[in-house]
Amino acid sequence: MSDPEFIALSAKNIYEGLFPHLQYNGGIKEEAGYDSLVAEESNNRPYMVNLQRDDPKKSDSRARPDQRVNRYLDCYIAPVGTDEPQTSTDGDYDLEGRLLRAHILLALLGSYGAELVTSVPSKRQPEQATRLLGHLRDAELSLRSASLVVNPGLRGYAVEQGWAVVAAPLPPAPAVGTPVDQQALANAATSLSVHQDRGAGPILRWHGYATRVLRVLQIGVDIQVIDAQQSLDRVTNLIAALTTNAPGALQNILKDAVRGMATVQKVQLFGNAMRRDASESLASHRRSLTAVAGPGGAPLKWLYDVKTDQLEWTLWDARLERACKLLSAVAKQTDAGCVPSAEAMQSAIKLELPPDAKMGS
Numbered sequence: 126m127s128d129p130e131f132i133a134l135s136a137k138n139i140y141e142g143l144f145p146h147l148q149y150n151g152g153i154k155e156e157a158g159y160d161s162l163v164a165e166e167s168n169n170r171p172y173m174v175n176l177q178r179d180d181p182k183k184s185d186s187r188a189r190p191d192q193r194v195n196r197y198l199d200c201y202i203a204p205v206g207t208d209e210p211q212t213s214t215d216g217d218y219d220l221e222g223r224l225l226r227a228h229i230l231l232a233l234l235g236s237y238g239a240e241l242v243t244s245v246p247s248k249r250q251p252e253q254a255t256r257l258l259g260h261l262r263d264a265e266l267s268l269r270s271a272s273l274v275v276n277p278g279l280r281g282y283a284v285e286q287g288w289a290v291v292a293a294p295l296p297p298a299p300a301v302g303t304p305v306d307q308q309a310l311a312n313a314a315t316s317l318s319v320h321q322d323r324g325a326g327p328i329l330r331w332h333g334y335a336t337r338v339l340r341v342l343q344i345g346v347d348i349q350v351i352d353a354q355q356s357l358d359r360v361t362n363l364i365a366a367l368t369t370n371a372p373g374a375l376q377n378i379l380k381d382a383v384r385g386m387a388t389v390q391k392v393q394l395f396g397n398a399m400r401r402d403a404s405e406s407l408a409s410h411r412r413s414l415t416a417v418a419g420p421g422g423a424p425l426k427w428l429y430d431v432k433t434d435q436l437e438w439t440l441w442d443a444r445l446e447r448a449c450k451l452l453s454a455v456a457k458q459t460d461a462g463c464v465p466s467a468e469a470m471q472s473a474i475k476l477e478l479p480p481d482a483k484m485g486s
Contacts, residue, residue: 135197142193143338192217194338202226203404207416220319221429222410224272225437227341229403231268232441234344235261235448235463237396241348243451245355253354254455257347258463261449264340266465270473271333273317274434278471280317290318291431317429328477399444406437 126134195217199205205222216222238257242250273280273289283289292315413430442464449463465473 138193138197139342142196143335195223198223198226198230202230202400203407205407205411207411207414219414219416219427221272221274221427221434222407222414224268224337225274225410225434226403226407227268227337228265228438228445229406229441231261231264231341231344232445232448233396233399233403234341234348235445235452236399238344238348238351239448239451240391241351241355242455247355249354250455251457253347253351254452255458257344257351258449258452258456258458260340260343260347261445261452261463262465264337264344265445265463266469266473267333267337267340269465270470271337272438273319274429274431275438276470276474277467279474282474283319288320292316292318315431317431318426319429320426328474333477406440409437410434 199216203226204216205226206216206219235257238261242253242257270276270279273283280289280291284291410433413433415428417426417428445463446461450461453459453461
C-alpha cells in the first residue's frame with residue numbers, strides 16, 4: 126500500500142485498539158449477537174467485547190479483547206510471547222517481552238531522530254534536539270522502571286511481596302535466625318517466575334500501559350515535526366535560490382539535496398538492518414521464555430531467563446545511548462545519557478505504589 130494508506134490504517138488501528146471496548150452483558154444472550162462471554166478472569170465477567178461500540182447485535186466478540194496496538198507491533202517489529210496455537214495472542218500477557226520490544230522501538234526511533242536532527246544544520250537544531258532528548262528520556266524511564274528484568278529495585282520488591290519468584294545461585298548458608306536478604310536474592314536472579322500481568326502487583330496496570338504507549342508514540346510525533354520543519358526550510362531555500370541572482374545560491378541548494386538523498390539512503394540501509402536485528406533480539410527472548418498454561422490455555426505465569434533478557438536490553442542500550450550523545454551535543458547538554466539510574470527507576474515506581482508500601486534500597 127502507499128505511504129498515506131499505511132499511515133492512515135496504522136493510526137486507525139492504534140486509535141481503535143488502544144483500549145478495546147467492553148460492554149456489560151446485562152442479560153443479553155449469545156443468540157442476540159454475542160459469541161461468548163470474556164473468558165479471562167482479569168476482565169471481570171460478565172463483561173463482553175463489543176468492538177462496534179453501539180449496536181450489540183453487530184458486535185465482533187472474541188475470546189478476549191483484541192489489543193490492536195500489540196498486533197501492529199507484532200507485524201511492524203516482531204511478535205512476543207510464545208507460538209502455542211491455543212494462545213495465539215498470548216504476547217498480550219508477556220509484559221517483559223512487550224517492554225523489551227518497546228525499548229527496541231525507542232532505540233530505532235532515537236537513532237532515526239538523531240540522524241534527522243544532525244543531517245541538516247539550522248537554527249532550530251538545539252531546540253529540536255532538546256525536545257527529542259527529553260522525550261526519549263521520559264519514555265525510556267517509563268519502560269525500564271516497569272521491567273522486573275532490568276529494574277532491580279522493583280524485582281526485589283516483587284519478590285518480597287510474593288508476586289514474583291526468582292531462582293538464583295545458592296548463596297552461603299546464613300547463620301541461624303538471620304533473615305533472608307530478598308533484594309540480594311533478586312539481584313542474583315538467573316530466572317524469574319511472574320504471574321500473568323493481570324493486576325497481581327500493587328500497581329495500576331493499564332494506567333502504566335497507556336503512559337508507556339503514549340510516551341513512545343510522542344517520539345514519532347517529534348520526528349514528524351522535525352521532518353516537516355526541515356522540508357519547509359528546503360522549500361523556502363529553493364524558492365529563494367530561484368528568485369535571486371546571488372552567486373552560488375543554487376549550488377548550495379543542490380548540495381543540500383545531495384546530502385538529503387544520502388541521509389535517506391543511509392537510514393534505509395541501516396533501518397532495514399536494525400529491524401532485522403530487532404526481530405532476532407525478540408526471537409532470543411521468545412526462545413528463552415517458558416509459559417505455564419492455566420485454565421482455557423491462557424498463560425498462568427511466565428518463566429523468564431533474566432540474563433538473556435538483560436543482554437538484549439544492553440545491546441539496544443548501546444544504540445539508544447549513541448543517539449542520545451549526538452542529540453546532547455547538539456543541545457549543548459552535559460548529561461548525555463538516556464538510560465536511567467537505578468535510583469531514578471526506583472523513584473518512578475514509588476510514585477505508582479500505595480503510600481504505605483515500602484521498597485528495599
